[in-house]
Amino acid sequence: MLDSASRAGAPAGHGTGAGPESITTGQIMGSHLSTTVAEGLAFMQIVDGRKVDSLSGERIDVACPSDGKVFASIPASGSADVDTAVKAAHTAFSEGPWSRMPAFERGRLLTRLFNLIGEHGDELAALESRDTGKPVRQGKADVAATMRYYEFYGGAADKMHGDTIPFLNGYTALTLREPHGVVAGIIPWNYPLQILARVAGAALAMGNTLVVKPAEDASLSTIRIAELALEAGFPAGVFNVITGYGAEAGAALSAHPLVDYVTFTGSPLTGTRIQQAAAVNNRGVTMELGGKSPQIVFADADLDAALPVLVNAIIQNGGQTCSAGSRVLIEKPVYEAVATALEERFSKLVAGPHDADLDLGPMINRKQMERVTGYVAAAEEAGIPVLARGSVHADAPAGGYYAPPVLFGSVDPQAAIAQEEVFGPVLSLFAFDGEEEAIRLANSTEYGLVAGVWTRDGARQHRVAKRVRAGQVFVNGYGAGGGIELPFGGFKKSGHGREKGFEALFDMSATKTIVFNHG
Ligand code: ADP
16 A cells, blocks of 8 residues: 655655655654644544434544554444445435536536645645654645545546447447446555545546545544535535444445445455455455565666665655565675665664654554564564664654664565565565566565566566566656556555556446447
């Protein structure tokens, strides 16, 4: 799960550019954990155009990952709440004004939402940062990418059209692209604003209605965007948000018989559960399930250009990015030089609270922090050498969920840390000998989301880009500043279906064929 312009000019998949180099010296100046942002607010979910609590009245505390302290709450909804929201979305799809609205008007509503997000940009960035712990700079970059999604899909809504097909004499055959109906969007906690935007932008542009279930750890910006959508003029029932735990609200949503299509970004295990639930109703799904993405550095690469990007691709958003470049494959003649340069950079990296805006923030929650430190401890126990370790700022609050960045060298390609998605600031280095071995290593995990290829050899750029199994391949770069226009999704365990760009409009619609017999 990952997307604007880093100092390296090449941010990883989601979110915009965390700077590649340490910006930390001395004290955290003026760090006060932005204690006024959403402080004490009881957020409401959005169902059928209204702000509502859960039917049970139960709530979930919202803690800031930077200090672990509760500052707000969200409704804890279950299957009855989901049923109400899905029925509202179903009615809005089949009977409401939305169903009769021309495509260009849907586009104008998305463009109005784009404008409103711009007006509330600072507020949204601060909210996202406090809710997820991401540095404020990353929150702002996420807002910029989010705006691009609504701008892009606002413009695209009336550009999608079908075909006419040469058929038998006396017939005219044509196709229409029709919306699925009610789209369920189950959103992860790493880039809530951006991932909601890629789902909502494409789904609404095609005329679907939405029920969104954001992650229990990061629901606030989704609620705010749905409120702004109402202000923009989306009819009641078109853009619904249900908050709650995955096993309750999420499971009920993916299994609901009136849901027509499910789109999910998150872990493979949860993806399997959601597909099984949707399969009972024989509904289609789009699955974006993470990666173990390689960057391949050949001996002829421009190392000065590559180094900051290699670092940024794993520390952006604390490594909690589907498209994180978590494996760096280095050709033997330059292995030592690249490893030494990365060591220097990694040892200077500093994690700290979101509003101190250091190299990286905390992990989203305690479980995630323990997952990351557990992978690191297991790799150390297995004898994999730690080349460098960053630090947690001395003034970072003790209750925060910090995991310092770690660089491992000479990693066994079969080790857990080489095969499994850690979802943290942990980078593994591997040496290779020639193009064949590079490709074999790059393809040696179950994942296939993104890859980077660093070489000045043009023919090799093409050969390697074609043979690496990944949904996106970057040559002499990595990530794409959000890549709103670029189809995104995986091979193998990284999932199926494509989001972003025009391609997402196909996932968010179905072809209807109409045949006229005019004799
Ligand atoms: P994590 O394990 O880090 O929480 P997940 O991939 O499980 O990541 O979570 C991503 C999203 O999926 C969240 O919105 C979460 O609430 C939701 N989710 C978790 N479990 C289920 C489930 N069984 N059914 C539907 N959604 C779920």
